[in-house]
Amino acid sequence: MSRTEAGGYRERLLAAAVSCLRDKGYARTTARDLVAASGTNLASIGYHFGGKDALLNEAIIGCFERWTERVEEEIFGSAPGSPRELLERAMVALVDVFEEMRPQLVVCVEGFPAALREDALRDKLAGAYARARQAGVEMLRRAGAGLGPDSPVTAEALVSVLIAISDGLMLQWLLDPASTPDARQVVDALAALSAFAG
Template sequence: MGHREQLLAAARQLLEDKGYAHITARDLVAASGTNLASIGYHFGSKAGLLNAALGVVFEEWTTQLATIAMADPDTSPIERAHLTWAAHLDSLSGRRALLVSFVEALAQADRDPQLRTQLAEMYATTRRRVASLVAAALGDDVPPDDPRCTAVASWVVAVCDGLAMQWMLDPTSVPAGAHLMRGLADLRAISE
């Protein structure tokens, strides 16, 4: 494993252990067994490294949820969304420390243009990936850049983020995945 991979692994672990706002460059060097120059060489700065580690986490979560959403080809698009949100909710307790680190990064983004740009790109990448999944679920040769797909992708990401924020503040008040799915099915039945 090279210095880049060592630094990313250390950053991820420190994001879980210390939180985004409390990690120093020296923490990263000690945890990775590398040196300060490696951070600058591979990531430009400590913030660049931490943001890259958050990007890896974002990608992992998106991949896990995409696998769930696309597991059954006979499931309707709305059922895929329900399954994804339920799985998301059910997985939050194991991700609390990384969610807190992400919120800490978001809070700093307004004062750090580089961080803001990196986080915006993470969201853009996630939206594109989700839009591709929406297009695949819709079929009929709908392209991922169809405005409907990008709108649904933004909405799906917003629901995931909103549920995560509510859960972080009060886990007992957020519905379990199964309850969310039943409630959404009831809402859909009422609106038809």
């Protein structure tokens, strides 16, 4: 297999894995499904990923990591703003994209139950969340929104809470899109909650 062909197979397999995860789910996707969807062969799965589960795991992690990159692009793609404006941009990239990103959301959600039973996927997802938290902390620093030494919360905790809000809203949206708040409502709700915590 040539180098170009090999690279093409890997990308085709990853795209097929995303499609199969979205349409059939983690447990019901077979190696033959992946081969049919990618136009490759069974040996290419082992050659590039070591096996079907490793390929599916890589596809799930890829969806998480592309989403993190998208959030950073949204926050810093225009002129700097106030901390609230930056938070609104982050929420737009985390929440207001659900309709557009529905296939990727399904893939992300498919990863959670599988990770409860498969150590390798659980470790990969934990690593993806760790990288997302670190990226969020770096975004806070880059935005000049560092938390002072007297802050009752660390940057890591703040980013973890924002990720939890996004994950929770993602699940709500997949079940009931009409009842899920948009980015501006989320930011307004956070501001209202601060009055209780203040």
